[in-house]
Amino acid sequence: MKILVINTGSSSIKYKLFSIDNNTVLAYGNLEKIGESDRGRHTHVVLSGTSENESVQYNPILNHTEGLNTIVSLLTDPETGVIRDVSEIDAVGHRVVHGAETFWEPTIINDQVLDAIRENIPLAPLHNPANILGIEVARKIFPSASQVAVFDTAFHHSIPPKAYLYALPYELYSSLKIRRYGFHGTSHHFVAEETARLLNKPLSDLNLITIHLGNGGSMTAIEKGKSVDTSMGMTPLEGLIMGTRSGDIDPSIPYFLVENSSMSIAEINTLLNKQSGLKGICDLNDMRDIMTAAKKGDERAQTALEMYTYRIKKYIGAYLAVLGEVDAIIFTAGIGEHAPEIRAQVCKGLEKLGIVLDKAKNKSGANKSREIQTDVSPIRIFIIPTDEELKIARETLGLIQ
Numbered sequence: 001m002k003i004l005v006i007n008t009g010s011s012s013i014k015y016k017l018f019s020i021d022n023n024t025v026l027a028y029g030n031l032e033k034i035g036e037s038d039r040g041r042h043t044h045v046v047l048s049g050t051s052e053n054e055s056v057q058y059n060p061i062l063n064h065t066e067g068l069n070t071i072v073s074l075l076t077d078p079e080t081g082v083i084r085d086v087s088e089i090d091a092v093g094h095r096v097v098h099g100a101e102t103f104w105e106p107t108i109i110n111d112q113v114l115d116a117i118r119e120n121i122p123l124a125p126l127h128n129p130a131n132i133l134g135i136e137v138a139r140k141i142f143p144s145a146s147q148v149a150v151f152d153t154a155f156h157h158s159i160p161p162k163a164y165l166y167a168l169p170y171e172l173y174s175s176l177k178i179r180r181y182g183f184h185g186t187s188h189h190f191v192a193e194e195t196a197r198l199l200n201k202p203l204s205d206l207n208l209i210t211i212h213l214g215n216g217g218s219m220t221a222i223e224k225g226k227s228v229d230t231s232m233g234m235t236p237l238e239g240l241i242m243g244t245r246s247g248d249i250d251p252s253i254p255y256f257l258v259e260n261s262s263m264s265i266a267e268i269n270t271l272l273n274k275q276s277g278l279k280g281i282c283d284l285n286d287m288r289d290i291m292t293a294a295k296k297g298d299e300r301a302q303t304a305l306e307m308y309t310y311r312i313k314k315y316i317g318a319y320l321a322v323l324g325e326v327d328a329i330i331f332t333a334g335i336g337e338h339a340p341e342i343r344a345q346v347c348k349g350l351e352k353l354g355i356v357l358d359k360a361k362n363k364s365g366a367n368k369s370r371e372i373q374t375d376v377s378p379i380r381i382f383i384i385p386t387d388e389e390l391k392i393a394r395e396t397l398g399l400i401q
């Protein structure tokens with residue numbers, strides 16, 4: 001059985017093809033700059049045994065249909081392809097960012113489901129339209145495959161009203177569905193399951209704090225295996241400081257800006273999502289560049305790092321209080337997995353709260369799941385590489401079986 005996982009963005013398609021029978025990844029890749037006037041970039045990797053063969057092509061990619069067709073021609077290439085034709089693909093698993101209150105489970109996509117995802121566009125105007133486009137194109141290109149939607153919000157279904165309601169007039173929740181939904185659920189759930197596997201315990205016995213630090217960032221408090229609170233809110237803007245997103249700010253700031261600047265509300269929305277966060281503070285949003293600049297003495301980069309790690313620390317404190325007892329904290333995603341300096345800065349000063357980092361273990365080690373606390377640390381500290389595509393493939397398989 002073969003499952004293709006697709007993560008469609010407004011100008012990109014990430015994909016991974018799994019062979020479920022022998023539990024392997026056959027190929028994966030990323031198409032970038034779809035529909036942009038300069039040349040598109042298509043990275044395609046074929047895996048065979050332990051070898052990886054990467055090819056990169058630069059060609060304009062007109063639209064998502066052309067993009068997905070390009071992926072299919074590489075997957076079915078007579079010489080380098082990994083399948084003979086598209087009918088070999090049994091199911092396509094789609095990452096869909098916002099399920100709102102309509103979808104809390106992976107769902108087989110039909111016309112009604114697609115309409116319902118469309119209805120949720122106002123809650124995720126940046127993400128759901130691209131996800132829908134990916135589904136529409138994939139349904140045409142893989143007509144015989146089951147199409148399954150896996151929602152980023154789904155894992156947070158278990159968050160109780162005291163944590164998901166905002167203290168606004170209740171009417172805004174009942175009529176407009178304004179509430180916390182949370183995102184990165186597939187990643188938080190995946191690393192939580194991996195932690196349970198490594199600890200050889202059922203996930204339902206564990207209290208965890210999962211810390212996903214990529215371009216976007218979020219944290220989740222997990223009680224007995226279930227999400228009970230998370231830092232992102234109705235949209236992925238709330239919570240941690242991110243590459244270009246502000247995270248938590250005083251809600252009066254947009255009103256203040258409308259009153260005291262020439263910015264429109266749409267411009268303020270762009271400001272908070274695209275020009276704030278790390279980029280807003282030090283003009284850089286890639287963590288590697290910021291760390292390099294900070295080491296060279298750039299004071300704004302140093303301040304940005306202090307703010308970034310301070311916010312994570314505040315959420316750890318909050319979630320320790322929410323959970324009462326915590327078995328492990330888990331770092332994941334680009335920064336969480338690869339930046340020992342950030343992990344060290346986050347954990348510094350938390351020793352008396354039970355989080356004691358082993359400095360040597362934090363710095364060394366291959367890019368695989370590992371523990372980095374000292375022997376005396378009451379709370380274990382894990383680095384777990386996230387694999388959202390694998391989680392989507394598993395959820396897709398579970399549904400079509």
Ligand code: ADP
Nearest residue numbers: 213214215216285286287288333334335338339
């Ligand atoms: P996305 O959220 O888009 O999936 P990733 O999870 O890949 O992104 O995370 C991207 C972030 O990870 C970027 O800020 C990048 O600088 C950072 N990152 C990747 N590798 C390293 C590294 N070796 N050291 C520090 N930061 C890193």
